[in-house]
């Protein structure tokens with residue numbers, strides 16, 4: 001199984017931390033290269049039976065007013081072309097304006113979207129279920145997966161679920 005995965009989400013939600021955890025040092029090296037294609041490969045995770053190619057989606061991270069129409073189109077097209085979108089949010093901060101913007105863009109695609117609720121190490125366990133119930137109403141996410149990219153909680157489960165959707 002092999003596929004392209006785009007990780008989107010506001011700055012500081014933990015996208016790089018997640019990639020570094022699952023792929024390791026290679027990421028930092030790759031992300032230092034100047035961008036030559038519109039979809040920058042951030043890293044490739046190869047296991048014995050799967051290959052996950054993580055790509056950056058420039059533009060979708062930024063608020064609308066800073067984007068030209070062209071950049072926006074490129075970002076939205078990328079979301080249509082990948083096999084899976086990981087939409088990462090901060091469990092504690094919840095959704096902000098940038099996230100609403102992303103959800104609008106997701107509505108123009110048919111690509112499966114996992115909502116990755118990161119930083120659950122900072123959340124009281126009792127608060128997790130109400131959060132998930134709230135987010136279920138927001139968008140027809142294919143899965144909602146709470147993780148801690150920093151501590152590694154549930155990251156293996158997320159990778160298994162990703163693999164199942166490639």
Ligand code: GDP
Nearest residue numbers: 011012013014015016017118119148149150151
């Ligand atoms: P990015 O901008 O989305 O790539 O976010 P980063 O990966 O750079 O993370 C931003 C900050 O959040 C860093 O200080 C990370 O150490 C921290 N962080 C990332 N994941 C977690 C997590 O699961 N738990 C906690 N407590 N902090 C995290």
Ligand code: MG
Nearest residue numbers: 012015016017
């Ligand atoms: Mg980053």
